[in-house]
Each structure stands twice: as C-alpha cells, then as structure tokens.
Amino acid sequence: MRESITALRAQMKAHCIDWYIVPSTDFHGTEYVNAHFRCRQFLSGFTGSAGTLLVGLQEALLWTDGRYFRQAGRQLAGSGITLMKAGEPGVPTLLEFLENKRESGRFVLGFDGRVISRADGLRYEALDVDIRWDQDLTDAVWSDRPPVVPAAVYELPLSVTGRTRADKIGAVRAEMKRKGADRLLLTSLEEIAWLLNLRGSDIANNPVFFAFALLDAESDGAVVESDAESPEESTDKVSADKPAGDAESPAGSASNAAADGGVQLFVYDGVLPAGFHDAHVHSYEAISSALAQIPPGTTLWMNGKQANYALFRSLHRNIKILDAPSPIDLMKAIKNNTEIDCERAAHRKDGIAMVRFLYWLKSTVGNEPLTEIDAADHLEALRRDQGARDLSFPTIAGYNENGAVIHYAPTPETDATLSPSGFLLVDSGGQYPDGTTDITRTIPLGPLTTKMKRCYTAVLQAHIALASARFAPGTTGLALDEITRRPIRALGLDYNHGTGHGVGHLLSCHEGPNTISKRGSSQAILPGMITSDEPGVYLEGEFGVRLENLLLCEDMGDGIFGFTPLTLCPFDRAAILPEMLTTGERTWLNHYHATVYKVLSPHLPPALADWLAAETAEI
The missing domain is CATH 3.90.230.10 (Creatinase/methionine aminopeptidase superfamily)
Incomplete structure (x- = not known):
C-alpha cells in the first residue's frame, strides 16, 4: 500500500469520512493541470491526464479511460489501488459503485468542492449520503506540495486574434440577452483567455492564466480597446489583496476608470499587460464573495459540467441557474x-x-x-x-x-x-x-x-x-x-x-x-x-x-x-x-x-x- 494512501486514510478517520474522491483537475475543470493540483497523481502514482481516485478506509480504486489502461496497470501495480477500466463491460462507474455502497447504509462522502464540478456535486448529493465538500485532505498529507507561481500575462495583437475584445464581449452579451441571462460566469481558462485576447503560462504547455470572469448582460461603462501590437508588452502587477480599482494597485490606475463595469476579472496574483482596462480586476479569491452578492431572482448562466461545486454553493438559493456551455465554447471553436x-x-x-x-x-x-x-x-x-x-x-x-x-x-x-x-x-x-x-x-x-x-x-x-x-x-x-x-x-x-x-x-x-x-x-x-x-x-x-x-x-x-x-x-x-x-x-x-x-x-x-x-x- 502506498504511504500517501495510508496518510490520507488517517486524515479521513480524523474527519469522520468514509470515502474520499480525488479527481485529476483543478478549480477550473482543466484537463492538464499545474503541478500544485496533481493530487490524484501524488496519491496514486498514476501520471495519466485523466482519472478519478476513490479512497475508502479499506479499499482504493482508480477509474481511467482506454487511453491509459496499460499505463495505469503498470503504475498501479503493488499500490493496493484497484484499476477500474471505465467503459468496459461489467465495470461500474464511480457513481454506480457509490450507489451500491449506499445500499448497505449511509456513509460520509468527502471531496474538495473546488475541484468537483457542479454537475458531479449534485449527483453525489442525490446519493442521499452525508457530504463533506470543504475538505482538501490531500493538502494535509502532501508536505512538499508545489506552490502556484503565476507567470506574466501577455496580450495578443489583432493581427493574431482577428477580433477585438470589445467585439467578442459584445457578441457574448448578445447571446446572453437571447438566452435571458443576467450574468455569465466563466470558469474555463481557455474561454477567459480567448475573450480577453490574453495569454499566460500558469499551466505547462497551455498558454492560459488562472482567473474567473463574471459578465453582466449590460455594460455600465465604455470598453476601451488596447492597441497593443506585440505580446511582449510591459506589464503591471495586480494585487492579490485589493481589487484593481484601489489606488494602490497599478492595474487599477486612472486608465481603469473607463473599464467596462459589466466585466469583472478575478485573477490570481499575477502580472497583467500594462494599460489593460477592459475589465474591473479583483483578487482571485474574491470570486466566491462576488457570487454570494448576486441578488436573488438573477438568472446566472454557468456551465455546470465545468464550474466547480464550491462556487455553486456560494450562490443564493433563489438564483435561477441557466446550466449550459457558455456561448464562447462554440465561438472560439469556429476560427476566423x-x-x-x-x-x-x-x-x-x-x-x-x-x-x-x-x-x-x-x-x-x-x-x-x-x-x-x-x-x-x-x-x-x-x-x-x-x-x-x-x-x-x-x-x-x-x-x-x-x-x-x-x-x-x-x-x-x-x-x-x-x-x-x-x-x-x-x-x-x-x-x-x-x-x-x-x-x-x-x-x-x-x-x-x-x-x-x-x-x-x-x-x-x-x-x-x-x-x-x-x-x-x-x-x-x-x-x-x-x-x-x-x-x-x-x-x-x-x-x-x-x-x-x-x-x-x-x-x-x-x-x-x-x-x-x-x-x-x-x-x-x-x-x-x-x-x-x-x-x-x-x-x-x-x-x-x-x-x-x-x-x-x-x-x-x-x-x-x-x-x-x-x-x-x-x-x-x-x-x-x-x-x-x-x-x-x-x-x-x-x-x-x-x-x-x-x-x-x-x-x-x-x-x-x-x-x-x-x-x-x-x-
């Protein structure tokens, strides 16, 4: 048995958790993740990009797809973790496995709600078990866990994107109005990068940066498009502790007064291009409180297969959820x-x-x-x-x-x-x-x-x-x-x-x-x-x-x-x-x-x- 699994079980017992789920993703539902989020890999030893680990007090199982059957078989050998070949005849899904366990009585199911999608979180709720969704138990046993070190964010020129931010934001708002959505929550790192014509390197091999975005269907300010023609622009630091509108934050300087107040960007403590003023910029962690302040009766568009369960639980109960892929999903797929x-x-x-x-x-x-x-x-x-x-x-x-x-x-x-x-x-x-x-x-x-x-x-x-x-x-x-x-x-x-x-x-x-x-x-x-x-x-x-x-x-x-x-x-x-x-x-x-x-x-x-x-x- 792997020492990491033994240590995790000790944490589970301390928190009275019977089963604990560890997926492969991060707070944004990303496929390839920053080293900080490779919890499933740390615990199981399996290095593939797709898979979900379920640890019980007596047994442990890992589900992955056909791309990784042979690799997982090699890497899990001797670990005490059972390989579950997803999609193969006679192999239950993780949810079906838990449903079978539920037939023997109630149990406590734990997971970090920030890395579980809203869709999966609701399925676990429907099991009629006791849920602990606010526990990152891996962090307690991963002593040398790599920190997130954000990199500079750079701007793409119009000669590469073919569309300005203002044009893209306007197109998204038109779809929001057509669908009757008051707000749109963007959690996909690719969608945020595409919308704002920005790129980063917070995840190896993927030119994205850690951020959430929240859009109103209406703008209360003019969008001022940057005329940057090179991704090598100079950059300003964004404070992790203060919203960009504060005087102490360079990104919240006078140029930001013309920001589109209907676009809010919640960015990790990184570096944004100088003069970026097409959104109000806030600290990454402020997304939860921003969602909690959305008034009852608002229609919020979010992709429940991607937005995490913890964000969903931040919302007022009387908010109407429009659960569907964002309009950007298709927009960015059709290249100009x-x-x-x-x-x-x-x-x-x-x-x-x-x-x-x-x-x-x-x-x-x-x-x-x-x-x-x-x-x-x-x-x-x-x-x-x-x-x-x-x-x-x-x-x-x-x-x-x-x-x-x-x-x-x-x-x-x-x-x-x-x-x-x-x-x-x-x-x-x-x-x-x-x-x-x-x-x-x-x-x-x-x-x-x-x-x-x-x-x-x-x-x-x-x-x-x-x-x-x-x-x-x-x-x-x-x-x-x-x-x-x-x-x-x-x-x-x-x-x-x-x-x-x-x-x-x-x-x-x-x-x-x-x-x-x-x-x-x-x-x-x-x-x-x-x-x-x-x-x-x-x-x-x-x-x-x-x-x-x-x-x-x-x-x-x-x-x-x-x-x-x-x-x-x-x-x-x-x-x-x-x-x-x-x-x-x-x-x-x-x-x-x-x-x-x-x-x-x-x-x-x-x-x-x-x-x-x-x-x-x-x-």
Whole structure:
C-alpha cells in the first residue's frame, strides 16, 4: 500500500469520512493541470491526464479511460489501488459503485468542492449520503506540495486574434440577452483567455492564466480597446489583496476608470499587460464573495459540467441557474480568417521542424546511441528553433511495444534504446506565437514485418477516409467516426480512443465542442473548426501505429462540407503497402505529399529538400 494512501486514510478517520474522491483537475475543470493540483497523481502514482481516485478506509480504486489502461496497470501495480477500466463491460462507474455502497447504509462522502464540478456535486448529493465538500485532505498529507507561481500575462495583437475584445464581449452579451441571462460566469481558462485576447503560462504547455470572469448582460461603462501590437508588452502587477480599482494597485490606475463595469476579472496574483482596462480586476479569491452578492431572482448562466461545486454553493438559493456551455465554447471553436491564416503559418513552421526531425532520426539511429527521450528532446529543440514558445503537451515517443501504450510518455525508468528496426510512434506538438499544432507520425527505423506494414497502411486508409470525407451540414462526429474506423475494423482491429478532438488557437491542444468519437455528440462539425484526425492500432507487447493531422473544416460549395489538412509532414513510404490502397486513396495521398513538398521545400537546405522530394514522390 502506498504511504500517501495510508496518510490520507488517517486524515479521513480524523474527519469522520468514509470515502474520499480525488479527481485529476483543478478549480477550473482543466484537463492538464499545474503541478500544485496533481493530487490524484501524488496519491496514486498514476501520471495519466485523466482519472478519478476513490479512497475508502479499506479499499482504493482508480477509474481511467482506454487511453491509459496499460499505463495505469503498470503504475498501479503493488499500490493496493484497484484499476477500474471505465467503459468496459461489467465495470461500474464511480457513481454506480457509490450507489451500491449506499445500499448497505449511509456513509460520509468527502471531496474538495473546488475541484468537483457542479454537475458531479449534485449527483453525489442525490446519493442521499452525508457530504463533506470543504475538505482538501490531500493538502494535509502532501508536505512538499508545489506552490502556484503565476507567470506574466501577455496580450495578443489583432493581427493574431482577428477580433477585438470589445467585439467578442459584445457578441457574448448578445447571446446572453437571447438566452435571458443576467450574468455569465466563466470558469474555463481557455474561454477567459480567448475573450480577453490574453495569454499566460500558469499551466505547462497551455498558454492560459488562472482567473474567473463574471459578465453582466449590460455594460455600465465604455470598453476601451488596447492597441497593443506585440505580446511582449510591459506589464503591471495586480494585487492579490485589493481589487484593481484601489489606488494602490497599478492595474487599477486612472486608465481603469473607463473599464467596462459589466466585466469583472478575478485573477490570481499575477502580472497583467500594462494599460489593460477592459475589465474591473479583483483578487482571485474574491470570486466566491462576488457570487454570494448576486441578488436573488438573477438568472446566472454557468456551465455546470465545468464550474466547480464550491462556487455553486456560494450562490443564493433563489438564483435561477441557466446550466449550459457558455456561448464562447462554440465561438472560439469556429476560427476566423485571421486565426486560420496564423494556424497555417504555425503549421508551416512545425512541418519544417518535423521534416528536419525525420531526416535526423533516420540518419542517426544505428549510427549513434539514441533513446526515446533523446528523440523527444531533439524534436523539442527543432521546434524551438522554429519559434515555438512551448510544447502543446509532453511528447509521446514510444518505441515498438511502448508505442502500444496509447498515451505513453518516456521516463528514465522506461526510456527504450532505439535500434534500426521496428516503429517509433511520436505524438507531439508546439505552441507557436501564431498557433497550436498536434501531429503524430509512426516512423520506421529499419526493416518492418508484413504485419507492421498492413497495420500502418490500414491506419493510413482510416486517416484518409476522414480527411477526404465530404458531408452535409449537421453531420456530427459520430457519423465521421464510423467511416474512419472501417479500414481498421476490416482487419479485425479497432482503437480504444476517439478519432478526433478540437484544437484551440494558441490555447489548449484538446478543446471542444467539436469531437469525432463513437461516444457521440450533438455538436455538428462546422466550417472554421480545427479537429484532429488520429486513428490507430495498438498491439500489446508488439507495437503501435497512429497517424495524425489537424484538419480544417471548410465549406466546399453546393451545400457540402469537407476537410483540408493543416499539418504538413510526409507519411512514410517504407511502411505503406501500395496494393492495399484504392485509386481514391492513392490520389489523396499523392496530392497531399505534393502539397507538403511545395510548401516546405523552399524553406529547407538543398540536401533536405532533395530528401523530402524522395519521401513525397508519387506512389
């Protein structure tokens, strides 16, 4: 049994708690979190981005999804924690597990309400058990818990955003009025960053900053738009103890007198751009008291799947809750022309980095000692040479059997040495000043078996099926997921993850509401959305294959939508069985490769351009 679990149980007994829930998120429902919020990881030892730990006085269980079954199985071995494979036949959900325990009698259920969503909190209330929602027991046992150290917040120029804050705020208010909402509570860090054209780095790989926002449907002041043209603007400190309107706070200086009084920003003790005056700025902790002061009868719009339970409990009982995704959810998913142009520029830089990486990797393996971590580090350096400020997420670099672990990340303990044979699966991306990238290539390092080539080609066929799809308005990701999986299912195989996720513009790599998955979604895929295309095959103990591009949905005319690839990087000819490809698949692949060469070759030295010409030659 892990010492951390034993220590947590001692705290549970001291607080008379029978079961304690520890999710993977933070106060904002974020997927990837600041080190301060990695409580589930600290307690369980499981490092995946998704999972929920439930600790009882006698047993402990951890739920995670199919991306992490193999990784969790390895990391939980010997911990005394039972792996619950979410979605598998016969495996109850966490709520169903608790319902079964309730049949044996009432118990006390504990959790930190700041990291549990309103939606989940209400479900736990419905169990008819005693709830203690104000206990952060992990903090009591995590002696060296990392503090939150906020970074500077910077402003994006109009040449990158394509829309001013005033325009965005006006559009949000129009939706609030249409829905009959008096106030809108924003808890998503991505939504706040998008609305205010600000970015930060409070979470690794995600250019966001810790804040809440509260908007009135009406403004009581004029919004004065900043004319900043560079994200390298000078900055002012925001006091954590006083609202920005106080004289002692630089952000609350005279320029803030023109702030839009209907927009309130509750920001962690960080640094905002100088001259930012499009919102009244308050301390991060003041959000609870601000919500408590909303008068009865007010209609408050909030996303109950994201806003935390503790914030909900701050509200007056007679406030009417409009529980739905905020209007920003869809607004930021549909990129404007400026954002699309910037994403194309970012993908061109990323393509250059990837081509350099592929050339280096194939030239080095077998000639110099090289491991998974070496490969990941070199790729990061190449991205930074192209101007990337950060990675989109920790690089997945899995050699042979490690590639069969869907979200494997190499560690010193697992770091495999690369040999001139088999597959290296590399899933990676960069955060550039003009866009976010996400790409997966499965790279032959030497001779391949026929089985490997058949799997690679089937995954490529599945990838092409989605990339070349043409569909009617209103089509959702469920239908597109089905057509993507067919070539892989024809081999009697499948993959235990979604086919595609939305990607933010200079925001998080995983965003909604667009998704392509067999779980289904009511959200149609619309022009302007950027979605990943990443089918795969994973054979435990052998190898994994995944091929991913980012696709832009476009109106193809005549009432038909389709996709255009943003990602620019060749697929590997050495892994393809041409006889498996249809004429249409071959045409798509040759056209894609011709585009890759045309766009990237002018930016490469002659030797590398010649290599790329061979890699993109017609099949």
